[in-house]
Amino acid sequence: MTRSGRDYLESLRDEREIWLDGERVGDITRHPAFRNTAASIARLYDLAHDSEHTPVLTEDGTHRAFAVPRSYEDLVARREAYRVWAKAGYGFLGRTPDCMAGGAAGFAAVPHVFTTDAFDGAENALAHHRRLAEGDLFAAFTLTNPPTARPGSAHPGDDDPVVRVVAEKDGGIVVRGAKMIGTAAVFANEVVVGTIEPLAPGDTDRAVCFSVPVDTPGLRLVARTSYEAAARSVFDNPLSSRFDENDALLVCDDVFVPWENVLAHRDPDVTFRMWWDTPAYLNLSHQAAARFWTKLEFLTGIAILLAKANGTYDLPPVTQAIGRLLGKVAQAKAFVLAAEASCTPVDGGRGGVAPGQDISFAHRIMAGEVYPQAVQEIRLLAGGGLIQLPSGRDLLHPELGPLVGTYLRAPGSPAEDRIKLLKLAWDALGSEFAGRHEQYERLYHGAPHVYLTQQATQGVDACESLARACLDGYGLETGPRQ
Ligand SMILES: Cc1cc2nc3c(=O)[nH]c(=O)nc-3n(C[C@H](O)[C@H](O)[C@H](O)COP(=O)(O)OP(=O)(O)OC[C@H]3O[C@@H](n4cnc5c(N)ncnc54)[C@H](O)[C@@H]3O)c2cc1C
Incomplete structure (x- = not known):
């Protein structure tokens, strides 16, 4: 229970x-x-x-x-469960208990x-x-x-x-x-x-x-x-x-x-x-990818709130930056859905199914690249206000609080609300905690020289044979362009 x-x-x-x-x-x-x-x-x-x-x-x-997933539907149900816990930590709790639970289920599958x-x-x-x-x-x-x-x-x-x-x-x-x-x-x-x-x-x-x-x-x-x-x-x-x-x-x-x-x-x-050779790693990756998607949603939400608080939301370059971030959210989502849709039987079906391997592996490359890009994008949107942050105690001080309130408010945004948002953004994007998270998203799944070498075994034949088919389709004798 x-x-x-x-x-x-x-x-x-x-x-x-x-x-x-x-x-x-x-x-x-x-x-x-x-x-x-x-x-x-x-x-x-x-x-x-x-x-x-x-x-x-x-x-x-x-x-x-x-649970050992037996079908595509089981994988979807597991992802929905991963997402509930990921949302509760806004994607910042990486190794929640559901992570190694999937690893252990992977061992038990084979x-x-x-x-x-x-x-x-x-x-x-x-x-x-x-x-x-x-x-x-x-x-x-x-x-x-x-x-x-x-x-x-x-x-x-x-x-x-x-x-x-x-x-x-x-x-x-x-x-x-x-x-x-x-x-x-x-x-x-x-x-x-x-x-x-x-x-x-x-x-x-x-x-x-x-x-x-x-x-x-x-x-x-x-x-x-x-x-x-x-x-x-x-x-x-x-x-x-x-x-x-x-x-x-x-x-x-x-x-x-x-x-x-x-x-x-x-x-x-x-x-x-x-x-x-068991689905253990692929199961860990499924949890990680669902959490990563959730974390990018959260960070993009911060970007939207920052742009609105700064009064820049409708400026075309800011709209485009938000568009780029929402594109990254969709990319993270696509990796989860595609890994599920490309699931394969494990051990001839006796071990259930596992998320698709090539896409799960590729998630590591995408996440390691996309996360620092997203952080950079949002820090630029936030501007210097991200640094100019008095403490909560300053705001509570009987003399200082009203003073800070006067100078740090923005149109339509009282100082306390604005400072609260900027502090959340700094903790997510610029603090030592945030730096640890950037290192985490780049490396928790292994070092690039390891996972890129592993990725280099995925789908080689399909790529090579398509290029080969093109080369094989013509020769010197094929003649001039029609
Ligand atoms: C925040 C965080 C949390 C983590 N949590 C866990 C956890 O809970 N459990 C766990 O087991 N692991 C965890 N890891 C470890 C993670 O899996 C390892 O950091 C990762 O495998 C890299 O190993 P390493 O740090 O020993 O890197 P190294 O092997 O020391 O490599 C460091 C860097 O050196 C370079 N390098 C090294 N060798 C080569 C080479 N042959 N060719 C080219 N470049 C090379 C690369 O740039 C590489 O990134 C975590 C990592 C981080 C950052």
Whole structure:
């Protein structure tokens, strides 16, 4: 059954080891760096109990993202569910619980990928999916190696920084090392630790994937600087004060992982194929693309409100800029609809369907290019007012408030409304939180040299054969132009 927000918050009050600014954090639901964002995620869980959203977000009492889609219609229904949560965070919560829910459903769709002669993780993959779905659990994932370790580089010895198997015991394995970047890991119940890039065939110690509760002894999360903690108030920092999902370094200090939580063990082939030969990655991408579409809608909405507040909305260059932004919204929407429409059967249909691969992959290129363009466009529309922003406390001051109100109002827009809008725009487009979001949209799906190389395998024959057909259609003897 889906949890309530209260159940979710209660589940975070465990022994998890979170570090921030040199201190161990106690209860994250009460800590000023995390509590508002935890409450925002709790509200997502509550939406599933809201009569308007229950039919969209759930099926048979379980969140739709956990379902293995069997048809195009199932994908559309899942997208509608993704959109409800994306709208609740205005697209600024990237790794909501529905993200890895789709990943786990992807593993469960093709469990035989986890079966090899040396280790059989198929039952564990199915149990992992069941555990998350039945408990309505929030799983984050850390798949990226620390910067000192490039994929495939053998780094044997005690100083290997990458998560690897250091011992096997009767009941499970012991792992040591680090992974980055655990977006929302501090807010999760479990974290999936693995690798998504190819490893060298002999890199077996690092070739492990497992899912453990965040409060597992020896597991530490070192949170990055908190934008929520730096926020002055919701009025001053409306997004970073409430939607800072944080990104953490995950450190395993001899963490014991029971066999039932191990999905892949000492097998570089499985650690790679579990993401690419199952619909796991495509499901993550479906959630990401639906969220991205929503985020561009929100940013474009800000642009429209800014242009209206500035009195520039009807100027032709501004109208054209809004047109360009709405074109980008349509582009983001088109990627979602096209990935669904081009869905293909998984494992001959036994694993349901997955969003179309070439379009899902291409979404990474489009989003990485379009997002910074949209941000630039809107910052230009906003002008210098984006910077000239007194604080909410200034506005509340008995003497200063009326003064600021006189000088910062615009025709048809009282100062408080105008400042409120500009502060929202700055938090979305120019703050440190906004900078993190630009980096996120460019890189969360991997580095360009990786995904562009992968894209270079998609649709090669169709393109080449069409150009070849043209070349084959004429020759020297074809004669002069008719
Ligand atoms: C905000 C944010 C949140 C993230 N959240 C998560 C998460 O929750 N879980 C997770 O697992 N990962 C997450 N990631 C990680 C993300 O997947 C990685 O950042 C991404 O895969 C790039 O890896 P890297 O940072 O190690 O880049 P590197 O491999 O260090 O590359 C950095 C840059 O160097 C250049 N470069 C490196 N090698 C080459 C080459 N061979 N050829 C050409 N250029 C090269 C490229 O310009 C590349 O962009 C997140 C990233 C960001 C920015």
